[in-house]
Amino acid sequence: MAGMFEEHRVPDRQIRAAQTDSTVRVYQACTPAVADAALEKQSFGTRGETVRLDPSFRLAAYDSGNGSKPGHERILAVDLTRAGFEWALAHRGPVLIQWDAERDLDHTPLNFQAIRIGLTGEAVDHYVDEWITAITDVTPVMRDISGLLATDRLHKAVKLVPHEPPYELPEDLARAVDATG
Template sequence: MEEPHRRIRAVHSESTITVYQAYAPEIGLPAVRDGRFPAPWKRDRMTWIKPSFLWMMYRCGWGTKAGQETVLAVEITRDGFEWALRQACLSSYMRGVHRDRATWQRQLKRAPTRVQWDPERDLRLRPLPYRSLQLGLSGEAVRRYADEWTVSISDVTPLAHEIHALVSAGDLDSAARLLPQERPCSLGDELLAGLQG
C-alpha cells in the first residue's frame, strides 16, 4: 500500500503519543531523572517535537550534534497533542490553503503551535517521498507541554547509538528491528484539515 504524502506516524496508545527531542546533557539528563523539564529549560522560546524517531535522528545526527547529545522520548497525552493540532497554523504560507499571505501571517501570530511537514527519513537518513509532522510549541502550548501533557521522559540515546552502529556496519535488518514501532495515528480528518500544506 502506498504511503500517503502527509501522515502522522508515531508510537502511540489510546491515551498517549510519543514525541522526540534532543538536548544537551545538562537539560536532558535531569529531565529523564525527574520526569519533567528542569529550570534551565527555556519556556519562553519555541520548542519542536517530532513523532518520527528517524526524523529526530536526522536532526540530531544520531545524538552526536553539539547541544543535542541526549535524545529524549517524551510520552505526552493524546488530548494534549490533539489540543496542539487544533490550535496550530502551518509554519509557512501555502497558496490554496490560506486565503492570502496576510491572513496566514495573522493566524501565525495568534497560534501557539505550528505545523511543519518534513521529508521522512530512511535508516541512512536519506529523504523519503512522503512527509512527517514536526510540531512547534510556543507560549501557552510550551507551558501545557511541560506542566500538563508530559506523562514520562525516557533517554533513548543508547538506542540511537546502537541503531547507528548497526547502520554503519551495514546491518540494516538488525537496525530496523530495533526501531520504535511507529504506526499511523488517526486523529480525525478535521484535526488536520487546513494543516496539510
C-alpha cells in the same frame, strides 16, 4: 490491479508515532544537562523557548545526527497525553506545524512527509505542566542503530526502530495541520 496498489499508497503527509490508547510518543533532542534534569524530574524546566518535537524516531535521528550534533547530544522520548497532542495540532499560533521528508535509517529522504511540531508560549506551559506522562532516554538506542548501520548490519538496526503506526486524525485536525493531501 492499479486500484489495489493505489489503496495501499502512503499519503503524502502522515503522522506516524509510537502510541497507546492514551498517549503519543514524540522525541525532543537536547543537551546532556537538560536531558539529565528532565529524566530526574520527568518534566522540563524550559519556558520561553520554542520546543521542537518530532513524532518520528527516524526524523529525530536525522535531525540530531543520531545524537552527535552540538546541543542535540541526547534524544528523549516524551510520552504525551493524546488530548495534549491533539490540542497542539489544533492550535496554530502557539504551535508551529512543519512537514518535512520522512527519512530512512540512512537519513535518505523518503517519498512522504512527517510532521514536526514547534511549541511556543502557552503551548510550552501546557507541555511542561499537563501533557507529559513519561520521559525516557533513547540516545543509546539511536547510537546502537548508527553503529549497526556503520558496520552494514541494517537487518539488526531495523529491529531497534520503534513501531510507529499511522496516527488516525479526526478530519477537522487533518485539515488543521494540512495532512489531507
